[in-house]
Amino acid sequence: MSEPVNEFEFERRFFCRELPPEYDDGDVPKLIIQSYFVYTDNYALRIRLTTRDIRIDMTPDLDPLDVLERYRDRFTHAYVTVKGPSVGGTRYEAERGIDTRIAAELVMRGGKPIIKNRYSVWIAEDGWSVDVFGGANAPLIVAEAERATPVTNLTIPKFCVTEITDQPRFNNDGLAGRPFGGWRDDFERELAEEGPRFQQFFGRNRME
DSSP states (O other), X not given: OOOOOOOEEEEEEEEEXXXXXXXXXXXXXXXXXXXXXXEETTEEEEEEEEEXXXXXXXXXXXXXXXXXXXHGGGOOEEEEXXXXXXXXXXXXXXXXXXXXXXXXXXXXXXXXXXXXXXXXXXXXXXXXXXXEEOGGGTTOEEEEEEESSOOOSXXXXXXXXXXXXXXGGGSXXXXXXXXXXXXXXXXXXXXXXXXXXXXXXXXXXXXX
16 A cells, blocks of 8 residues: 655636736746646646746747757756646645656657746745746736645735636646637636636635
8 A cells, every 4th residue: 555645735826917027027937848648637747847048938839849849958957747636726746856858858759738937926925936828828827826735815916817726727737638729718708707706715815
């Protein structure tokens, strides 16, 4: 019998339409290229490469594999990650660092790739990640607050339009199988009809 593990991430995630200029301090964001080899029923197996040595605008015509082929020697970190379904802002995640050369070869050979820039910002008492997607997922922007414990009583900045914590279609593995560009218009109509929503069972939401 395997030993129990405590490898869970606690997060809340939000759909955004822009990255406020004050959160781009001029430093090079983390460029992420990742490929999903499993992306079904909210289970995922992912290979990720990252670097802060390249700054690329996230445009709709960007091809993740072309970028990887061009800059493969400038990626500094790589990881293999497995994830389970997300429930109430909690998701199982186990990650291990691997050789960047092997990771690049795996991504070039299979899976569904995603490319994005990640900005790290501090809002109130929390560190946030703001992901700006390119390629088939442009112009999607997702902001995420993550803690070692459940994310309660969160200060939500005004650039967060609506909460997507429990919408698997916005998970990166969901976006790998069904990119945002293909259903953006449907989502915008849905948002216009139903209005923004912020979950109420994570304590008191404090709107910035």
